[in-house]
Amino acid sequence: xxxxxxxxxxxxxxxxxxxxxxxxxxxxxxxxxxxxxxxxxxxxxxxxxxxxxxxxxxxxxxxxxxxxxxxxxxxxxxxxxxxxxxxxxxxxxxxxxxxxxxxxxxxxxxxxxxxxxxxxxxxxxxxxxxxxxxxxxxxxxxxxxxxxxxxxxxxxxxxxxx
Amino acid sequence: xxxxxxxxxxxxxxxxxxxxxxxxxxxxxxxxxxxxxxxxxxxxxxxxxxxxxxxxxxxxxxxxxxxxxxxxxxxxxxxxxxxxxxxxxxxxxxxxxxxxxxxxxxxxxxxxxxxxxxxxxxxxxxxxxxxxxxxxxxxxxxxxxxxxxxxxxxxxxxxxxx
DNA sequence: GAGAGACTACTCGGATACAGTCTGTCCGAGTAAATCCGG
DNA sequence: CCGGATTTACTCGGACAGACTGTATCCGAGTAGTCTCTC
Numbered sequence: 001x002x003x004x005x006x007x008x009x010x011x012x013x014x015x016x017x018x019x020x021x022x023x024x025x026x027x028x029x030x031x032x033x034x035x036x037x038x039x040x041x042x043x044x045x046x047x048x049x050x051x052x053x054x055x056x057x058x059x060x061x062x063x064x065x066x067x068x069x070x071x072x073x074x075x076x077x078x079x080x081x082x083x084x085x086x087x088x089x090x091x092x093x094x095x096x097x098x099x100x101x102x103x104x105x106x107x108x109x110x111x112x113x114x115x116x117x118x119x120x121x122x123x124x125x126x127x128x129x130x131x132x133x134x135x136x137x138x139x140x141x142x143x144x145x146x147x148x149x150x151x152x153x154x155x156x157x158x159x160x161x162x
Numbered sequence: 163x164x165x166x167x168x169x170x171x172x173x174x175x176x177x178x179x180x181x182x183x184x185x186x187x188x189x190x191x192x193x194x195x196x197x198x199x200x201x202x203x204x205x206x207x208x209x210x211x212x213x214x215x216x217x218x219x220x221x222x223x224x225x226x227x228x229x230x231x232x233x234x235x236x237x238x239x240x241x242x243x244x245x246x247x248x249x250x251x252x253x254x255x256x257x258x259x260x261x262x263x264x265x266x267x268x269x270x271x272x273x274x275x276x277x278x279x280x281x282x283x284x285x286x287x288x289x290x291x292x293x294x295x296x297x298x299x300x301x302x303x304x305x306x307x308x309x310x311x312x313x314x315x316x317x318x319x320x321x322x323x324x
Numbered sequence: 325g326a327g328a329g330a331c332t333a334c335t336c337g338g339a340t341a342c343a344g345t346c347t348g349t350c351c352g353a354g355t356a357a358a359t360c361c362g363g
Numbered sequence: 364c365c366g367g368a369t370t371t372a373c374t375c376g377g378a379c380a381g382a383c384t385g386t387a388t389c390c391g392a393g394t395a396g397t398c399t400c401t402c
Binding site: 001002003005011033034076084090091098100110114116120122128140156 | 165166169177195198238250251255257259261262272279283284286287289291302303306315
């Protein structure tokens with residue numbers, strides 16, 4: 001079980017969008033060029049994020065994406081779920097029902113104990129992702145990346161945004 | 163991202179094995195019949211659990227699997243990792259390296275901030291799974307399943323174990 | 325009757341096909357900007 | 364020179380192939396139990 005790399009791309013792109021001047025758009029083409037990844041495929045990841053309502057798009061020249069909410073209101077979980085879906089990582093098929101010496105409908109009362117444990121772990125994972133917003137990420141990056149590097153990247157992007 | 167159903171099968175089978183009289187074996191065929199799942203494919207899941215050293219197998223008539231450790235020493239995480247592998251759920255491909263305005267080898271110092279967040283969530287998930295052992299599961303089932311039902315299942319299995 | 329040897333039948337383990345999803349690509353609908361023309 | 368209609372070029376969005384992992388199945392190597400034969 002491994003997350004698809006669209007998740008990674010979506011996270012990096014949202015991180016970049018969070019650093020943009022308010023109201024400006026950045027196109028898929030520029031984002032793909034910036035990260036060195038295939039433009040057409042990245043487009044699909046951004047579509048998912050867009051459909052989840054985290055970013056909004058505009059068409060035409062100087063079009064692209066921008067965050068539709070403050071960076072502090074967008075969590076890692078939002079982005080991950082936008083790409084991967086909200087379904088739980090563990091799918092209980094209730095194979096208990098097939099046990100020959102049990103009456104039909106045995107599992108109706110209460111979810112399987114195994115599923116409960118797995119779902120609890122899933123909840124812990126999601127809670128951990130929900131605890132970090134794009135604003136938090138921005139702060140982390142501020143200490144990670146030297147100021148001159150950050151400025152160089154910002155300038156590179158500023159030259160290309162709409 | 164969703165766990166393969168082999169994980170579910172492995173967990174249920176280990177749960178059954180944990181309830182066996184000490185030293186007795188239970189065959190894949192019986193386990194598959196008990197759960198109503200394809201025998202040949204279940205075999206692959208049990209192979210993985212066996213290779214991880216959680217259960218041990220014996221051949222011949224009345225052969226099969228049994229736990230190789232006390233139930234309290236086998237955690238959900240052990241079983242999940244046996245089937246899914248120990249790799250982290252988030253794979254950082256360091257696309258930062260491709261950013262055009264950065265020198266090569268920029269990512270060598272420290273893992274990506276995004277990866278750190280994702281890995282932390284992964285760690286939370288694993289910690290939650292590590293906290294529950296098969297012995298704990300047995301206790302949960304004791305309150306879930308009526309005594310007569312449990313006995314009927316046990317008898318059904320007792321008739322068929324080696 | 326007891327013990328040793330051969331046989332049988334059942335087990336696990338790895339090697340082999342099929343399917344579904346993830347990855348990657350393409351083209352069309354739609355729009356904001358730029359251009360051109362008339363006043 | 365200014366305003367509006369037109370053209371243009373660029374964007375997103377969904378529809379379309381290829382590759383890889385997950386699913387399902389098969390058959391062979393090996394062993395515990397059983398049976399038989401001999402003592």
